[in-house]
Amino acid sequence: MRIGKQDQAFTAIATSDADSITIRGQDLCRDLIGKIDFSEYFWLLVLGQRPSDKQRRILDACLVAIAEHGLVPSVQAARMTLAAGPDAWQGAMAAGLLGMGSVVAGSSETAGRYLAELLSAAEKQDVSLEDAARTSLEQLKAQRRKVPGLGHPQHSGGDPRADTLLALADSLEVSGPYVETLRTIARLAPDIMQRPLPINVSGAIPALVLDAGWPLEALKAVPLVARAAGLSAHLYEEAMRPIGFIMSHNADLAIAYDGETATSTDEAK
Numbered sequence: 001m002r003i004g005k006q007d008q009a010f011t012a013i014a015t016s017d018a019d020s021i022t023i024r025g026q027d028l029c030r031d032l033i034g035k036i037d038f039s040e041y042f043w044l045l046v047l048g049q050r051p052s053d054k055q056r057r058i059l060d061a062c063l064v065a066i067a068e069h070g071l072v073p074s075v076q077a078a079r080m081t082l083a084a085g086p087d088a089w090q091g092a093m094a095a096g097l098l099g100m101g102s103v104v105a106g107s108s109e110t111a112g113r114y115l116a117e118l119l120s121a122a123e124k125q126d127v128s129l130e131d132a133a134r135t136s137l138e139q140l141k142a143q144r145r146k147v148p149g150l151g152h153p154q155h156s157g158g159d160p161r162a163d164t165l166l167a168l169a170d171s172l173e174v175s176g177p178y179v180e181t182l183r184t185i186a187r188l189a190p191d192i193m194q195r196p197l198p199i200n201v202s203g204a205i206p207a208l209v210l211d212a213g214w215p216l217e218a219l220k221a222v223p224l225v226a227r228a229a230g231l232s233a234h235l236y237e238e239a240m241r242p243i244g245f246i247m248s249h250n251a252d253l254a255i256a257y258d259g260e261t262a263t264s265t266d267e268a269k
């Protein structure tokens, strides 16, 4: 079995001894607790350096934008899990986070990778960003695949979170190649896909944080950390005023059984 070469037995994130805890080269109790806010700390943890003020504001805005959006599938999964197992908050939280995939809630990573692919294709093929985007969108159309970062089941006229995030990036002068790529696909997609396709929050988040310097490989962390906060609110509310079984019961009412009828004992003989 090949598991890949692992020849660097190091971690650069944290260490501790009997008297102190060091995080990314800073003393947790002396330098960080009470002196750094959570978005700044999140950036420091992941990247190993404190963010600039603009980087902190961009990450913070993205976390606020994606933390909560009502009774979406991942929230329903979490609340129904808590209703069935009130002693398992961590299980219910995990159930919610597990549902954050490439279709809704967790789709920032897919969209960010797509933006990066388009930028790299334009560079490698020595074509304009517009040409690389057009070629890619035409391929997606031919393969009947969806454009990551565009479209929304509810905000079909435009996702207000995306518009607010993009305006913030412009005002902070953080908008760079990723925001430009996102705007390019949003401009071309409606004609090629033959339907209105506004930028959604999961398109705006990766564009903003990648332009701010966040790594592509850690994109998934942004919606996951943010939704952990939203799920906390839902799990607390579920504990105080439960609706988990109402949702479960309504799913049962909404979905009809169309499987085979059980053979009666007489017929089976």
Ligand SMILES: CC(C)(COP(=O)(O)OP(=O)(O)OC[C@H]1O[C@@H](n2cnc3c(N)ncnc32)[C@H](O)[C@@H]1OP(=O)(O)O)[C@@H](O)C(=O)NCCC(=O)NCCS
Binding pocket: 102, 103, 104, 105, 107, 111, 145, 146, 147, 148, 149, 150, 151, 152, 153, 154, 193, 195, 197, 200, 201, 202, 203
């Ligand atoms: C979010 C999403 C699931 C919402 O979809 P929806 O508006 O409910 O639309 P449906 O999935 O029912 O699709 C309706 C039609 O629009 C098309 N469509 C929807 N989003 C599309 C997209 N991003 N690119 C291309 N076509 C799209 C579908 O292919 C479908 O076409 P058809 O009628 O010819 O089969 C969808 O836009 C999507 O998958 N987007 C990409 C993933 C993403 O960015 N998710 C983050 C959401 S915040």
